[in-house]
Amino acid sequence: MAKVTIDDITIEVPDGTSILEAARIIGGDIAPPAMCYYSKLKTSGGYCRTCIVKVEQGSAKDPRPMPKPVASCRTTVMDGMVVRNITSPENLEARAGVVEFLLLNHPLDCPICDQAGECDLQDLAYKHGEEETRYQFPRREFEPEDIGPYIKLNMNRCILCYRCVKVADQITDGRCHGVVNRGEVSQISTYIEQAIDNDFSGNMIDVCPVGALTDKTFRFKSRVWYTKPVDAHRDCPKCSGKVRLWYQGEEVLRVTGRKDQWGEIENNEDGSTAWICNDCRFDKKETKDWVIEGPTHVNRRSVISANHYEGLAAIKADTLRMLGSQPHGVKVDLGEGALDPNNE
Amino acid sequence: MLTDRSKQVVRKEMTWAEKAYLPAIFSGMMITFSHIFKKKATIKYPEQKRPIAPIYRGQHVLKRDEAGAERCTACGLCAVACPAEAITMVAEERKKGEENLYREEKYASMYEINMLRCIFCGLCEEACPKEAIFLTDRLVPSTFERADFIYGKSKLVETIDNPIDVSVRQTQKVLEFKEDKKHKHNRTFLDKINTIIQRH
Numbered sequence: 001m002a003k004v005t006i007d008d009i010t011i012e013v014p015d016g017t018s019i020l021e022a023a024r025i026i027g028g029d030i031a032p033p034a035m036c037y038y039s040k041l042k043t044s045g046g047y048c049r050t051c052i053v054k055v056e057q058g059s060a061k062d063p064r065p066m067p068k069p070v071a072s073c074r075t076t077v078m079d080g081m082v083v084r085n086i087t088s089p090e091n092l093e094a095r096a097g098v099v100e101f102l103l104l105n106h107p108l109d110c111p112i113c114d115q116a117g118e119c120d121l122q123d124l125a126y127k128h129g130e131e132e133t134r135y136q137f138p139r140r141e142f143e144p145e146d147i148g149p150y151i152k153l154n155m156n157r158c159i160l161c162y163r164c165v166k167v168a169d170q171i172t173d174g175r176c177h178g179v180v181n182r183g184e185v186s187q188i189s190t191y192i193e194q195a196i197d198n199d200f201s202g203n204m205i206d207v208c209p210v211g212a213l214t215d216k217t218f219r220f221k222s223r224v225w226y227t228k229p230v231d232a233h234r235d236c237p238k239c240s241g242k243v244r245l246w247y248q249g250e251e252v253l254r255v256t257g258r259k260d261q262w263g264e265i266e267n268n269e270d271g272s273t274a275w276i277c278n279d280c281r282f283d284k285k286e287t288k289d290w291v292i293e294g295p296t297h298v299n300r301r302s303v304i305s306a307n308h309y310e311g312l313a314a315i316k317a318d319t320l321r322m323l324g325s326q327p328h329g330v331k332v333d334l335g336e337g338a339l340d341p342n343n344e
Numbered sequence: 345m346l347t348d349r350s351k352q353v354v355r356k357e358m359t360w361a362e363k364a365y366l367p368a369i370f371s372g373m374m375i376t377f378s379h380i381f382k383k384k385a386t387i388k389y390p391e392q393k394r395p396i397a398p399i400y401r402g403q404h405v406l407k408r409d410e411a412g413a414e415r416c417t418a419c420g421l422c423a424v425a426c427p428a429e430a431i432t433m434v435a436e437e438r439k440k441g442e443e444n445l446y447r448e449e450k451y452a453s454m455y456e457i458n459m460l461r462c463i464f465c466g467l468c469e470e471a472c473p474k475e476a477i478f479l480t481d482r483l484v485p486s487t488f489e490r491a492d493f494i495y496g497k498s499k500l501v502e503t504i505d506n507p508i509d510v511s512v513r514q515t516q517k518v519l520e521f522k523e524d525k526k527h528k529h530n531r532t533f534l535d536k537i538n539t540i541i542q543r544h
Contacts, residue, residue, distance in 0.1 A: 110419075111417045111419030111474060112417055112419070112448055112449050220436060220437050226423075226424075306424055
């Protein structure tokens, strides 16, 4: 076990845990944002540098600070390590620089993009970015391209996080998807121009942090904040069948996997990741195909929560979840029966 | 007694003059006739118009860009900003060959404002990232049917030969505010061409 202090909060984690995972155990704003790291995908992370943190003390044995910000997703904790994330102004400044780099070639066509409202890059740019770009050259441009019959690739928006490539490598059987060329001209492409017909290829849409890979069956149908997410499941022979349906009125506009608070697909009961198959995602768009479990809890800070009223109980639960995640044990009295979800 | 202003009803017998009602009628007529010589409270509307404030917010317009293409990209931000939930829209993908009609890859195939719901607050104009929707100094005319107040694209989008002037409300302060919204990415097709021409 290693004792690590992140933003003045000390936590004990098993050896080999990354700083980012340790920060996620603490939770809240202390967890660094991640664009390329995806805990459910092996060897992901280390490309985007948004999760950089300042290491003030390397370990108890060698207390020297690390010379420059380190990628917290790829750096493991040491006993006695002291890390600063949001309590270090220069770290936040460095992160703003990273965001500026990520947005160099990004077209900022959020009004058109289907991902707007649930886009990791949008959230990141709003929270950590600068107001204006200093880049004055033409942005790289690619023609939008179809990857198979269901997925649209808009390479302009891609930030080359490699998540989709890892999905194609690890979830699907054969490698059908990769990055060709290098540097500024590098692009995601179907491997040797093969259309993706694997059963789990649709998960690339869910892992994409930006709007580069989007669902063609949902293309321009609605905006994310006008749809109503509902958790549902079905008995699927291929996958776990645990999905989120996005309703507009009576119509299921889109089916996605269930994402947790870090924007990653949730786990099944047995600990495996609840990836969903293409049948569930693209073909089952009738209410009668599904067993509805109930409305999804939407974070009230999300734009998707617009016009969704969950009552006071949800806000209280939200507050308690945030306070409860802090090991300091901040004591806040919310009043008698505040924990009871039936108490409005 | 609840208030000190209540009066006791007096049922006294009316005099002969009061019973004849003529003095009361004449005094009433005097008031009526005196109004002939006073200033009229009404105006003859379509010919004559009341002065309006320079920042008056009236009927909306969906602007076209310099090349005549519709600016609206159906992003839905006006609808989500609208406190009266008066705006609805349906988006569609631009097909090849329609580049002169719609500026962006996506456009609004249906765009409706319910003028009975609209409170003319101008938040849609503020929310618009594409400088597409503006409130103008035009009045929304009254009609007899409720359905007539739901304005579709035919009533909202300006025609190419008759552009609606929206510059009155775009004062220095407003323009500074809009500059603050950072629209530098939002360059029109013509701008792009011009920069290419200048480079060569």
